[in-house]
Amino acid sequence: MFNRWNKCRKKLEIKKKTTIKDIATLLGLTPSAVSKALNDHPRISQKTKAAVQEAVIQLNYQPNYLSSALRKGKSNLVGLIVPRINTHFYASVIENIEAILNKNGYNVIMAQTNESYKKECQSIYTLLNIQVDGIIASIASETVDFEFYRKIKQKGVPLVLFDRGENDLEVDYVGIDDYNCSQLIVEHLVQQNCSRIAHITGFSHTRIFKNRIRGFRDALQKWELPVEEDLIIESNLQIEDGRRIMASLLNRKQRPDAVYAASDNAALGALQVLLEKGIKVPEEMALVGFGNEPFSTIMKPEISTINQFSADIGKEAALAFLERIKHPEKKVMLNKIILDAALLVRNSSKRGN
Amino acid sequence: MFNRWNKCRKKLEIKKKTTIKDIATLLGLTPSAVSKALNDHPRISQKTKAAVQEAVIQLNYQPNYLSSALRKGKSNLVGLIVPRINTHFYASVIENIEAILNKNGYNVIMAQTNESYKKECQSIYTLLNIQVDGIIASIASETVDFEFYRKIKQKGVPLVLFDRGENDLEVDYVGIDDYNCSQLIVEHLVQQNCSRIAHITGFSHTRIFKNRIRGFRDALQKWELPVEEDLIIESNLQIEDGRRIMASLLNRKQRPDAVYAASDNAALGALQVLLEKGIKVPEEMALVGFGNEPFSTIMKPEISTINQFSADIGKEAALAFLERIKHPEKKVMLNKIILDAALLVRNSSKRGN
DNA sequence: TTGATTAGTTCAATCGATTGAATTTTTTTC
DNA sequence: GAAAAAAATTCAATCGATTGAACTAATCAA
Structure with a gap:
């Protein structure tokens, strides 16, 4: 199949693939001399190198990447x-x-x-x-x-x-430093007078989420807040999960007063639910996301988040x-x-x- | 540099790159026979092919993509x-x-x-x-x-x-069909009783935007609305441009009652400004974007748009x-x-x- | 048994560039 | 002007797989 194509191209003389051989012939050199000239080999004279460069332009030569890759390994x-x-x-x-x-x-x-x-x-x-x-x-x-x-x-x-x-x-x-990010977030929320912080996290077998959870727990302890396991909720971190989990949090007898979501998507879903239910953000519920996705600034209120640079x-x-x-x-x-x-x-x- | 690495690997016997040669040696064949067996050549016996397949697994052989690419062109x-x-x-x-x-x-x-x-x-x-x-x-x-x-x-x-x-x-x-999309949008806006439609478009040298503009103009004429050239505004279609242009549209003596933006980003920027200024969407200003980016549904109101599939x-x-x-x-x-x-x-x- | 078929392999060239060693050319030195 | 040194280039093998032609067996027909 492909050969037919090649032959066809050859026949039509479209195929103009210049190789170092062509350059060599043109200049009366050997391919190896040309190759060395192209690679700026010290043992090739400046004159030859210049001539080769000239020929490269003349013949519109592009090195065959495959062959050199093969040779060089x-x-x-x-x-x-x-x-x-x-x-x-x-x-x-x-x-x-x-x-x-x-x-x-x-x-x-x-x-x-x-x-x-x-x-x-x-x-x-x-x-x-x-x-x-x-x-x-x-x-x-x-x-x-x-x-x-x-x-x-x-x-x-x-x-x-x-x-x-x-x-x-x-x-x-x-x-x-995911561990530290959680610490930063908890510290910030505590300073905003939040005392029951929920954490919407990703799959806990993933190292980064494991670390964020660990940082979250340790920070709570550091600020002498109780660690409530049922406020740490695994999810796929998409918008839908954010909505679902926020809704379920709101149904609890004792609502948290802050949510730290491990992704902006989840935070966004949570925020949508909060806005829909007329819950004041951040007064009744503070919210922090993770990742600084561009959409985190398009909502009112804008979503606090971690910039991962x-x-x-x-x-x-x-x-x-x-x-x-x-x-x-x-x-x-x-x-x-x-x-x-x-x-x-x-x-x-x-x-x- | 790379050679040193190769030598190093050889020395440590990490380098286990099996080639068809290795398979050939193992089976007492020639490389070409192995190659043909691998490529299911009709002239190679089933027995040999099976043996080669077995050896491939044994030696954990992966064909060298570069060499075959080079050869096959x-x-x-x-x-x-x-x-x-x-x-x-x-x-x-x-x-x-x-x-x-x-x-x-x-x-x-x-x-x-x-x-x-x-x-x-x-x-x-x-x-x-x-x-x-x-x-x-x-x-x-x-x-x-x-x-x-x-x-x-x-x-x-x-x-x-x-x-x-x-x-x-x-x-x-x-x-x-960009031309047709513009027509769809104008038709829809007209049916919503809009009569002065602005169009935030992209760089008009780009064919798709040229077509959208043409469709926009033709549709206006079709619905017997005047084509006001200063309501067709070029931009880079980013959020900021959407904001800027919306703001300037609002400052005009005669405001349009609808905006058709050629991107969801521009529509978003426009919507932000409208919400900030307390202008009712869609009652005072209807808005349509283009592209169905996911964020087009996260705002209130959700943004009408074109799904490009x-x-x-x-x-x-x-x-x-x-x-x-x-x-x-x-x-x-x-x-x-x-x-x-x-x-x-x-x-x-x-x-x- | 000989010649013709067919199957199964091997041979050898090829893809295009690279590279260390060998060779030729040029320059330098005595 | 010959020998030595330096510079420039060529030689030939190589990377690993592919492929048409050539070759060797084995099978079959006459």
Whole structure:
């Protein structure tokens, strides 16, 4: 099939793929001399290099990436595995990873897992198959078995995790201090005179949520508030879950006076219910989200949230990969890069007292 | 640098890259026999094929994608150029393109232009350099010169455009009927007894916005409303522009009684201003957006908008590419696939009359 | 038994660039 | 002007899989 196409192109003389051979012929050199000239080899004269550069332009030469990748044993491709690209957080991380890697001669191959373990395994398999030079990933929420990630390590392919990481894998990790974020939020809410704080969290097998829960519990104790287990509620953190859980919280005899949601989506769902029921925010119920998604500022009141500085996370993840490539001899081990995050206090939790 | 790493791996015997050679040695065959067995060549016996399959599992063999790509002259990579991935629309298109192409053995390389012409040119250059088997793109808003896209065509690389297309390029295009969408919206607003409709549009050199404007004008005439040129306002369609333009519209002596924004973001900005100024929506000002971004339903009132069925756009774009690959002999020409879009009437434009 | 078929493999070239060693060319030195 | 040193280039193997042609067995017909 493809051959027919190639032949067809040849016949029509559309196919003009220039190779170093063409340049060599044109200049009366050998392909190897041309290759060395292109790679700025010290043993090639300036005159020749200049001539080759000229010919490159003349013949509109583009090096065949595949052949050089094959020969050099590296593809200059980096796999990027993310749960979803449709949040501002991931979009921003991706944008920054892409920018930095592009600048360093790498291209990014994207794979979305849609939070599915199966899709994640497939993606890893494919990326390894394509011979990527490294993989940067944020683990799907479904994933509890890290066998496939271990396979990446075994193959000697650099692996960097961000946001959703896993200590046991003992690889580079870039993220924020989730434990501390919970502490910040609780501290802030306590200062706003809240005393019964509910926490809508994600799946507790995920490390980041585990940490947020831990931080939440410890902070309550620090401020001498009772830890009520039934105020810590697991969810998928989507809008619907936020609505559902908020509604159920409101039905309790003893309502909480503040809600800390581990995502802006959940916070948004909660806020919608509060507004619909005419409950005053933040007076009757203070609300804090997580992630600083753009929509957190479009509601009235604007939603207080944690700014994760997604751009920095992307940058650091890309840099961690480049560092790994530069120093392959370094032993791969758990290397956590914890970035600052900041609490953005907005009207959903700002009681004027 | 990389060689050192390779040597290092060899020394540590981590490097276990099995090649067809290894399989050949194990089974007492030649590499070519193994290759043919793997590719289900008719002249290889079933027995041998079975043995090879067994060995593949035994040795944990993964074919070297680079070498086969080099030999076959195709990379199984498809370039995907989008302005931004941070809207629901593009995220959804990408998700569906990826799903379909993956299923057909292709991998997707993503490039974001951030609406920049320069970045777009770079992306095209890189993708061609990587020898992608095709490019699926949505043109950046800055782009007015299509030279680089022509280069794709010249190289014989299949090109499919979606959403932001260009007739002159004469390639496959997948999109919706923008002209008709404007007509739908005007018709709806007229039926809600609106008579002075403003239109916040995008950069008018972009074909889709040109079409929406044309549809808007024609619809006004059809309904015998005057076309007031100063009610058609160009913008970058972001929230801020929506706010700014809405504010200026409100300052006019003769206010419009409806606004049709060519993006949900612009509609959102407009709505914020309206709510802040206490103007009743839709009674005093009806509002319609475009794109059905998820946030269009989180405000009160919910924003009426156009559902572009982004999933279908993605699917069709991927299929158009596959079709092109399957029939390379077909002459490349303008081939428009226009999908249905639907007006979602919500409270921002639903006057109870 | 010989010649013709067919099945099953192997051979050898190829894709295009890279690279260390070898060779040729040029320059320097005595 | 010959020998030595330095510079520039060529040689040839390589990366790993693919593929048409060639070759060897085994099977069949006459």
